[in-house]
Amino acid sequence: MDTSGSFRLKDITLYLAWIVAVTATLGSLYFSEIKGFVPCDLCWYQRILMYPLSVILGIAAYYNETKIKKYILPLSIFGGSISLFHYLQQKVPGFAAIKPCTRGVPCNAEYINWFGFVTIPFLALIAFILITILMLLTKGKS
Numbered sequence: 001m002d003t004s005g006s007f008r009l010k011d012i013t014l015y016l017a018w019i020v021a022v023t024a025t026l027g028s029l030y031f032s033e034i035k036g037f038v039p040c041d042l043c044w045y046q047r048i049l050m051y052p053l054s055v056i057l058g059i060a061a062y063y064n065e066t067k068i069k070k071y072i073l074p075l076s077i078f079g080g081s082i083s084l085f086h087y088l089q090q091k092v093p094g095f096a097a098i099k100p101c102t103r104g105v106p107c108n109a110e111y112i113n114w115f116g117f118v119t120i121p122f123l124a125l126i127a128f129i130l131i132t133i134l135m136l137l138t139k140g141k142s
Contacts, residue, residue, distance in 0.1 A: 014064065017072070017134040018057035024127035025054045031111065031120060040105040042086040046124045049079035053131060069135045076135065080128030086121035 028047055031037045039047065053075055060068040089095040089108050110119050 011139070013134040013138040014057060014061040014066065014068070017131045017138075018054070018061045020127050020130045020134070021050060021053040021057050024050050024124060027123065028120075035111075037111040037120075038105050040107045040109065042082060042089075042107045043120065045082050046079055046086070046121070049075050049082070050124065050127065053079075057131075066138050069138055072135050073132065076128045076131040080125055080132060083121050083125035083128055087119065087125055090119055090121060091117070 028039075028043075028050070032039055053072065056068065056072065059065070060072075085095070086107060090110055113119055
């Protein structure tokens with residue numbers, strides 16, 4: 001908050017990023033543990049990059065540590081890249097020929113397909129993009 005008492009988005013970006021990371025983490029746990037959807041290899045890589053963000057961003061938000069950007073951005077950008085590739089594999093026929101998941105659940109399997117385009121990798125992609133944008137908006141030095 002600035003001295004005039006008016007609300008500024010830059011003051012709460014860490015908290016918003018933490019909420020996005022926690023929501024994404026709980027969503028992935030819901031899909032696997034409650035709905036019984038078995039994650040593919042690319043899903044596991046996305047989880048490996050998202051789950052620590054929940055903890056790191058929570059601690060950073062509590063202490064208002066804005067210098068955390070340099071640690072969060074690589075995780076969120078790399079996670080978003082994996083999510084984008086995974087989503088393209090599901091929705092673009094040319095990408096289906098690339099087979100990163102050779103055992104277990106195929107990476108192009110769609111457990112959900114809300115509105116004809118919202119799949120689990122799409123949800124992860126949105127979360128990683130939101131975290132990246134919020135980190136770029138966070139005040140303070142990187």
